[in-house]
Amino acid sequence: MQKKQDFNLTFEERNKNGRINLAEEKAIEYYNKIDASIIRMGNDEKGNKIPYKKIIILPDALRNMPEFIVIKNNAWFVEVKGGRDFIRIKLCDMDNYKWWNNLFKSVSLVIFMYSTKLDTCKQILFKDLIKFIESNKIEIDVYEDNKKEYYKIPVESIF
Numbered sequence: 001m002q003k004k005q006d007f008n009l010t011f012e013e014r015n016k017n018g019r020i021n022l023a024e025e026k027a028i029e030y031y032n033k034i035d036a037s038i039i040r041m042g043n044d045e046k047g048n049k050i051p052y053k054k055i056i057i058l059p060d061a062l063r064n065m066p067e068f069i070v071i072k073n074n075a076w077f078v079e080v081k082g083g084r085d086f087i088r089i090k091l092c093d094m095d096n097y098k099w100w101n102n103l104f105k106s107v108s109l110v111i112f113m114y115s116t117k118l119d120t121c122k123q124i125l126f127k128d129l130i131k132f133i134e135s136n137k138i139e140i141d142v143y144e145d146n147k148k149e150y151y152k153i154p155v156e157s158i159f
Contacts, residue, residue, distance in 0.1 A: 024082075026121050038070055039068060039069040039071075060093075064093050077110065079109060079111050079112070088141075097126055101127065109125070115159055
């Protein structure tokens with residue numbers, strides 16, 4: 001029997017005790033290597049003791065809070081996305097990411113991506129990701145569990 005990929009798991013299955021968020025671990029490793037300072041900001045779904053039924057009470061912009069603030073020569077909000085063959089970004093989250101990107105003039109939103117297939121990472125400014133999605137006509141697919149649409153970005157096209 002083939003193991004289900006994370007994107008096919010329910011929220012509870014993805015976040016049960018003992019599981020790590022590999023993409024977040026890779027982001028921390030990456031930013032440590034470049035001697036940046038990291039502040040955890042967003043919901044740590046793996047270590048969060050607040051039940052999901054309570055988290056959903058928060059406004060979408062707060063639930064979609066980026067994982068980190070990273071400070072080097074500039075400061076960035078960093079949203080972390082991981083995947084094997086594809087990086088998946090929900091369409092309904094894009095407005096929240098735009099909000100975070102525009103919150104402060106001096107702090108841009110960066111999307112940090114990690115591919116397990118390629119074992120590599122990349123960061124891209126959110127505004128550049130939007131341009132990439134528009135210029136490459138990225139496919140839109142639907143999650144089976146919650147029926148939310150998402151951009152299905154092939155890792156080979158972005159890394």
